Amino acid sequence: MKEIIKPVNEQEAIEMLHRYNEDLLPQKFGMAGKLWVTILCLVIAIGLYNYFWQLKLGLTVTGLSDTVSWGIYISNFVFFVAVSLVGSLITAILNLLNVSWRAPITRISEIIAVSGIMFAGLIIIVDMGRPDRILNMFLHGRIQSPIVWDVIVVMTYMTISLLFLIFPLLPGIAFCRDRMTNIPKWQHKMYKILSFGWTNKKAQYEIVVKAIKILSVLIIPVALSIHTVTSWLFATTYRPGWDSTNFGAYFVAGAFMVGAAAVIAGMFIIRKFYNRYDEYITDKHFDRMGRMLVLLSFVYLYFTVNEYFIPGYKMKGDEGEHLKELFVGHYAPMFWMVQIFGMIIPILVLLFPKGRKPVPIFIMAVFVIIGAWFKRYLIVIPTMLHPFLPLQQIPEASKHYSATFAEWSITGASLAGALLVITLFIRYFPIISIWELAEERGVPHDTIYEHLNEKE
């Protein structure tokens, strides 16, 4: 593990800043990066093409019916909302607790949060049969409806997450504007506009620090409410599996877990493909994030036991039928795979220091992320197929749900879109905040203001 060396005098601090400046500029993609972007674009194009047909033919191209009116679009929406919660966890909570190793990973978590919440909003529109009528929701929406609460809170969280990304990024954008000379005109113009006239003045830093403090406090209740309100979309609907007072806390715990896993996966990939980033995203960060993930997994395990054990002990009526489907019925393989690979194995591996090394923790993080997606599938679909009222006199097709290719391709496109936003951000903006990193490693503020943008 590389030790963080703190500068002993101003000269060393300036040299440290210069080194950061050289190392942490956005880097051009190699062959692998270009291939990755091409694949993402292709997946998005296929999804957009199918969405065009969905708009033209209606939701008939999906497997949705009167019985299962919420399918994989909604489970995907819940997944995106969950992932987006990470912005508040890493940036705000660690910032307020003044955790000393947070700087290299805060921006990774912020961009994951922004892209997650962006696509959560988009996928909801995709789920609408008539998206052209979305304005009616604002004109005629009922404030009593949890769907209206969710729309309000998604928009609020998206705005706050964007501000949380932009404020600490301003010195970084200005840094790119001033230091990256051999770039296309549009890129330079973009940096010029987005830097908001940043000139490294002390007064500007003071505004940024003040804004970050306010945002750190503001984002936590909003982030908690976004996932709680999303859980209420289900919990306020009287159906087996959703009729639970545990749902808010259960969703928040699950969101923290998958969000932390997403950051770990992001850290690993950035470190792997960007030169010299292993000096900044060190094994120590993986170890710390691993500890955090295992703690969050235990919390989630606790809520999962609460969620299933008590109703499972009673097995009453329709609730029992629903649980039987999950435990030993049609959905049992998926249910147990999600519990074992998405929670139990990661906990067991991450409990040990060797399990928190970059490669094993990355694999566990991927397990958690995949498990989390299918967990949302299990929350939405089996319950939709088990309403309290019996399924009578309906077409046979409405008694089952199977997502069509159009649904999978559009869902895949949304996931690819979120990854593309993160990828392009990494390509064009510094993914590690240089000034925050310098501050964390003991470089005095005045030195940062004076020398941040200097060339060696």
Add this chain to the structure above:
Amino acid sequence: MTTFFKYLKSKRSLQLMLALGLFFFLSPRAYADKPAAAEKTSPTIKLSYKIHNGVKTVKVAVSYKEEKKFIPVGNIIVNLYLGEVKKFDKVSNDGWMGNLVTDDEGECVFMFPDNFNTLKANVHSFNFIASIGSDPKYEDTQEEITVNDMFIKLAFAKDSLTTVNAKLCKMQDSGMVPVPETEMKLLVKRAFGALPFGEDNLTTDADGLVSGVLPADLPGNANKSITIMARYEDQENDGIVEVSQDIPWNILPRENKLSQRTLWSSGHNAPVILVVVTVSLIILIWGTISYLVILLLRIRKQR
């Protein structure tokens, strides 16, 4: 692998063809409901008639069967003939009556002109033919329906509006003849349909009469009236003969619970506490966001 990608990168047209090929292959068109263009589909025409307050209409529904489902045929021309398929005969007033185009549900309704009853005063049973012909996608098809000249008269007991009498009659050469031993329904119109009243399985007596008593506590509408209907369903010929009439009614509608402030009311009647809490939170949070935006703009001023 690298060589392949380099080759692919250099061939723009190949990239485009690959992308188009993939799009076509993955198109949901493959599972969209559409009959094949080359061979004609055999459609089904379903006819039903309705005589409401003496106004005659014939409803045409066109569909085709695919995988045990009936798919409506929209935007198709249907010709309607009286008696037989021929041009309109001005002497006998038979033949082509007009044509209609089906809507997205594959349906269209033919309404008979006002002078129809005058022109066919001596005819009391009509044979209508709906025909589809020379359509590029669908085979030629025709279907018939017989409409009997029937009507219902509504009457009320002298002492009370709550006792409703309905008389079912049909026209014959000898004049108006009551229809005995026939099942009828007495209905009162409500917001989302018609509510039957009177005894179950009401059957006309020798004078073609049925009678029923309206529930005395039935709420009327805000105009202090209700709409009474009598209906005969001609199941043999797939038709409906009905009559409706508004009558004064003193019982006002029950107070609408939706006008109270509840969780299940309209948006305008949300509980005050909910509105206050929600709006306060929105103002508090978006007020802070606005302040942060001002801070962001202030950064530009500090340069």
